[in-house]
Amino acid sequence: MPRALLSVSDKTGLADFAAGLDRLGWDLLSTGGTAAALRAAGLRVQDVADVTGVAEMLDGRVKTLHPAVHGGILGRRDNPDHVRALAAAGIAPIDLVAVNLYPFRETASRPGVDPETVIEQIDIGGPALLRSAAKNFAAVTAVADPADYPRVLAGLETQDDDIDLRRLLAGKAFAHTAAYDGAIAAWFAAERADTFPPDVILSFQRAQALRYGENPGQRAAFYVERPGLGLAALEQRGGKELSFNNLLDLEGALVATDPFADAVCCAIIKHTTPCGLAIGATAVEAYQNAYACDPMSAFGSVIAFTVPVNDAAAEAVSRQFVECLVAPAFTENALEILGRKKNVRVLVGRAAWTPGALDYKRVRGGVLMQERPPVELSDTGWTIVTERSPTPEERADLLFAWRAVASVKSNAIVIAKNGATIGIGAGQMSRVDAAFLARHKAQMAGHDTQGAVLGSDAFFPFRDGVDQAAEAGVGAIVQPGGSVKDAEVIAAANEHGMTMAFTGRRTFRH
Numbered sequence: 001m002p003r004a005l006l007s008v009s010d011k012t013g014l015a016d017f018a019a020g021l022d023r024l025g026w027d028l029l030s031t032g033g034t035a036a037a038l039r040a041a042g043l044r045v046q047d048v049a050d051v052t053g054v055a056e057m058l059d060g061r062v063k064t065l066h067p068a069v070h071g072g073i074l075g076r077r078d079n080p081d082h083v084r085a086l087a088a089a090g091i092a093p094i095d096l097v098a099v100n101l102y103p104f105r106e107t108a109s110r111p112g113v114d115p116e117t118v119i120e121q122i123d124i125g126g127p128a129l130l131r132s133a134a135k136n137f138a139a140v141t142a143v144a145d146p147a148d149y150p151r152v153l154a155g156l157e158t159q160d161d162d163i164d165l166r167r168l169l170a171g172k173a174f175a176h177t178a179a180y181d182g183a184i185a186a187w188f189a190a191e192r193a194d195t196f197p198p199d200v201i202l203s204f205q206r207a208q209a210l211r212y213g214e215n216p217g218q219r220a221a222f223y224v225e226r227p228g229l230g231l232a233a234l235e236q237r238g239g240k241e242l243s244f245n246n247l248l249d250l251e252g253a254l255v256a257t258d259p260f261a262d263a264v265c266c267a268i269i270k271h272t273t274p275c276g277l278a279i280g281a282t283a284v285e286a287y288q289n290a291y292a293c294d295p296m297s298a299f300g301s302v303i304a305f306t307v308p309v310n311d312a313a314a315e316a317v318s319r320q321f322v323e324c325l326v327a328p329a330f331t332e333n334a335l336e337i338l339g340r341k342k343n344v345r346v347l348v349g350r351a352a353w354t355p356g357a358l359d360y361k362r363v364r365g366g367v368l369m370q371e372r373p374p375v376e377l378s379d380t381g382w383t384i385v386t387e388r389s390p391t392p393e394e395r396a397d398l399l400f401a402w403r404a405v406a407s408v409k410s411n412a413i414v415i416a417k418n419g420a421t422i423g424i425g426a427g428q429m430s431r432v433d434a435a436f437l438a439r440h441k442a443q444m445a446g447h448d449t450q451g452a453v454l455g456s457d458a459f460f461p462f463r464d465g466v467d468q469a470a471e472a473g474v475g476a477i478v479q480p481g482g483s484v485k486d487a488e489v490i491a492a493a494n495e496h497g498m499t500m501a502f503t504g505r506r507t508f509r510h
Helices: 014-023 033-038 047-053 068-072 080-088 106-107 117-118 125-135 145-159 163-191 244-260 283-293 309-318 334-339 392-405 431-444 464-471 485-497
Strands: 003-008 025-031 096-100 141-142 205-210 220-224 235-239 265-270 271-279 299-307 323-327 346-349 356-364 366-371 413-416 421-425 453-456 476-479 500-503
Touching: 003 014, 003 033, 003 068, 003 125, 014 033, 014 145, 025 047, 025 356, 033 047, 033 163, 047 145, 068 080, 068 125, 080 205, 096 145, 106 117, 106 163, 125 141, 125 163, 141 145, 141 163, 141 431, 141 464, 141 500, 145 163, 145 265, 220 244, 235 334, 244 265, 244 323, 244 392, 265 283, 271 283, 271 392, 271 421, 283 299, 283 309, 283 421, 334 346, 392 413, 392 453, 413 431, 421 431, 431 453, 464 485, 485 500
Parallel strands: 003 025, 003 096, 096 141, 299 323, 323 346, 453 476, 476 500
Antiparallel strands: 205 220, 235 346, 265 271, 265 299, 356 366, 413 421, 413 453
């Protein structure tokens, strides 16, 4: 009779799968807790220890590492020498291996967990079993994912010798063990506080195929570190499927609102950068102020709120064409209002980053890795470098502008007033052009820039950007400082009666 070795940590679907194998005449081998679960389900199962002649030892560290097991899995059925060697050793073939591994990642992610506890969740025998079965996929079925149980059973029931399925499952098994080993290597690196170890193994799971990439004709898919994390944690409550560009813009929207987690904030995003960002007393006020920054660019945008969306905010948003809307929560009436726009993708949640997460940027032949920029941006440590100090109102707007400019693509300039952007200059090759564009956008939208403030994501290399701001009536500037021309820039600000704060840090976003 064919034999199956079942040894699983995640017992989802195990009883049904094993019952199906038993019904088809398979003999079942198992270990420890899996064997107990199968017997509890009323199934006949043979302990692996009865096959190896050696009881589990070293607190369960050694169970299946034995020629009677691995010989039965790895022996080639089409090789007469292998067949004779197995027969001489009294080893019977094993035709199916269903294994999933100790919950290492789940254990390692628990706050305050003892390292010794984590180490005991490093599975040795499980990966060895899967790799052996996957290597010999010509004859053995390797099942690492409980979701595959039904189609494996279906194939066995029809007696379909599906080599393509076994090859697919073998690839999944190797991907599974590679990801597992990568998680272990990452934990060891974290234990020695090595943010950038010599070797990095990145593992992602496909969450969904996408209709196309940035442009039609480019195939694309969305992969996640783990299901239920990050953008994958957002619950979609309406609208079409998310696109490649939607996901990029959702990330931009969350980046823009992250520094304002303590405020009622709305960000309107186009092509990953804000075209409007504001705080307010209510969600609808924050939205209206953000929208007023650049109504033309807001067409077809992605919008994020830091607070729940109520009926009034939903009514206001529904008056424009929106691709996606994300917020921590929505009232039932708000969902009904937004649902009238059948194409609006409504998403619930905040999609936080995992602690210590790194940024990756793909380049030809490699990947650039960096620490994520801090989400919390305060005015602690600022230096006022001009003769005039900011008023309390200016200080508040300067902090808003500093937080806002961090989410704008470099070179970036924002002009802000009363807790709202009124002009944004993004992605320019020179800083003076970014300042000009921010002023131009403000004037095109009919905003009064007199008494506004300006935020810059990097230092002004020359005084021309300050002169540009002064012509617009800007009274206060916040920027990192650090240029060899700082003295010239400060002098320009003093000439115009402006106040200027140096933050001492840059917030480029390429």
